[in-house]
Amino acid sequence: PQGPVETALAAIWSELLGVDRISRNDSFFALGGHSLLAVRLLSRLPDAIGTDLPLAALFANPTLAGIAHSVSEELAQSGVQASTVIERVDRAIPLELSHAQERLWFLSQFEGVSKTYHIPLAMRLRGRLNEPALRNALDRLWARHEGWRYTFTMVEGEPRATLLPTDAGLLLREHDLRHEGNAGSLLDKICAEEANAPFDLERGPLVRGRLIRLADDEHMLLLTQHHIVSDGWSMGVLNRELEVLYAALASGRPDPLPELSVQYPDYAAWQRRWLSGERQKSQADYWRAKLTDAPTLITLPTDRPRPAQQNFTGARIPIVIDAALTSELKRLSLKNGTTLFMTVLAAWSTVLSRLSGQDDIVIGTPVANRGRPELEGLIGFFVNMLALRIDVSGNPDGTTLLRRVRETILQAQDHQSLPFEQVVEAVQPPRRLDHTPVFQVMLAWNEQRIVPTLSGVAVDPADTPYRVSKFDLEMALYETDDRITGSLGYATALFDAETIERHVGYLLVMLRGLVALETKPLHQLDILPPSERTLLLEEWNRTDHVYPSERCVHQLFEDQVS
Incomplete structure (x- = not known):
């Protein structure tokens, strides 16, 4: 690195990418960067260097020197710009809600408090668990993160929040099933009850847990959070801090976590001041222009008619993109200046276009919405939804579609601060109870680990009896062990499992086609796997049948009457 700017950038890269030596000719994405890390990189620029940079500039020339x-x-052009400060607000008065919290609070008033917005987590713990250390670690997290301790009420006609006391501790119920003859069925019952039991937004708490002893060296830990106090990024914070606290407390050391510089109530008040005036208008104008005349419903073929009111009952089918194909997708992404998320989104958009017969596809995706470094270490509800309008028209080749998808995502991420409910207000799509507004298909890319690593204990994720799908289709993917894995969730009111398994097969075929024939028009790529092509063209077209050609029609009719 040469000069103060390159040196400062190299230090940020080293922190985010875990790479000690950075060359000025290194590419951010070749070193392991992706969209989420790119946003975190840009969020550090105001404090480190004194300026902002659009995300498109990073993708246009991703080397350190560039x-x-x-x-x-x-x-x-602009000189050094001082970043705004998130100031501490008075806790003695009712607290303002963030825009995201206000949306979920409104839905709870409109629909009732629904299990649709639960975040359940189940972990199987094998080994000698230090139970007091685990309980104390969870209590420390409860006291540390004010975002977990929210309750909600009405004050003079406006929703407001108050905080439960720090010394209340996290509600952790304990069960001992070691001597139960029907331990398996009891465990299933406890897991179902925990994942689906409603929360009380006014009284709280809005996070709870259960520790179930199955054997001397085996436990099940269940944690359930309401979405109004947590999100996907928060799960990563929870995992990292639980690891550190458990290791320290189990060995008799004090809490090593540094004090948080800001808390969620400070962010909520700052967000309302920052996202106002011309900044809010500019973002609303972008979304209004982008989504005007967009299709309000993706017309996917369903196994059953759409019910008059949306049913959120769902199920999931696993997705595994093997290491070889994942490696090829990385190569394709680097060549075209895209991330894995962008490349998979391009293929999935093409599959949805084929299934629906539409070449204008709107897909939702969640973004962390933590554009400032001091927000990265908080547990709370920050996530926002972006509506990505993908143009598949004109029979583009793979390279062209990847470019379109990249431009769409970069523009959307530069306007990600406007809360989705305000996007809906700006666009004003027709509202119906049978489907979600703006988009009905979601694709989420998760960079956070699913479970923590606890010292001396093997921790594995466990399935939960939580069967909810907020959208018609919701794909969730993450990269692990050189593979892309995840699942495709679906509304069971609309689809059968066999249909969704075929959809996953179409995606895999399209990804392979995109890798092999990226310059070929996408309409020439076949999405049918060989087994389904054989079924459609051969097995279902075997029309040969023994026919009594020596008899007349009226005689056959008489036989049928008899």
């Missing part, structure tokens, strides 16, 4: 050049140009 980004430094863009930053230097921005500094030359």
Whole structure:
């Protein structure tokens, strides 16, 4: 690195990517960067260098020297800009809700408090668990994160929040099934009860747990959070801090976690001040222009008619993209300046276009919405939804579609601060009870680990009896062990499992086709796997049948009457 800007950038890269030595010619994405890390990189620029940079600038020239050049140009034009400060708010008065919290609170008033917005987590713990250390670690997390301790009420006609006391501790019920003859069925019953029991938004708490002893060296830990106090990123914070606290407390050491500089109530008040005036208008104008005349419903063929009111009961089918195909997708992504998420989104958009007969596809995706470094370590509800309008028209080849998808995502992420409910207000799509507004298909890319690593204990994720799908289709993927894995969730009111398994097969075929024939028009790529092509064209077209050609029709009719 040469000069102060490259040196400062190299230090940020090293922190985010875990790479000690950074060359000025290294590419951020070749070193392991992805969309989420790119956003975190840009969020550090105001404090480290004194300027902002659009995400598109990083993708346009992702080398260290290239980004430094863009930053230097921005500094030359605008000068050093002081970042806004998130100030501490008074806890003695009712607290403002964030925009995201206000949306879920409104839905709870409109629909009732629904299990649709539960975040259940189940972990099987094998080994000598230090139960007091685990309980104390969870209590420390409860006291540490004010975002977990929210309750909600009405004050003079407006929703407001208050915080439960720090010394209340996390509600952790304990069960001992070691001597129960029907331990398996009891465990299933406890897991179902825990995942689906409603929360009380006014009284709280809105996070709870259960510790179930199955044997001397085996436990099940269940944690359930309401979405209004947590999100996917928060799960990563929970995992990391639970690991650190458990290891320290189990060995008799004090809490090693540094004090948090801001808390969720400070963020909620800051967000309402920051996202106002011209900034809010500019973001609303973008979404209004982007989604005007977008299709309000994706017309996927379903196994049953759409019910008059949306049913959120769901199920999931696993997805595994093997290491060889994942490696090829990485190569394709680097070549075209996209991330794995963008490449998979391009293929999935093509599959949805084939299934629906539409070449204008809107897919939702969640974004962490933590554009400031001090927010990265908080547990709370920050996530926002982006509506990505993908243009599949004109029979594009793979390279062209990847470019379209990249541009769409970069523009959307540059306007990600406007809460989705305000996007809906700006666009004003027709509202119906039988489907979600703006989009009905979601694709989420998760970079967080699913479970923590506890010292001396083997921790594995366990299935939960929580069967909810907020959308018609919701795909969730993450990269692990050089593979892309995840699941495709679906509304069981609309689809059968066999149909969704075929959809997963179509995606895999399209991904392979995109890798092998990226410059070929996508309409020429076949999404049918060989087994389904054989079924459609051969087995279902075997029309040969023994026919009594020596007899007349009226005689056959008489036989049938008899």
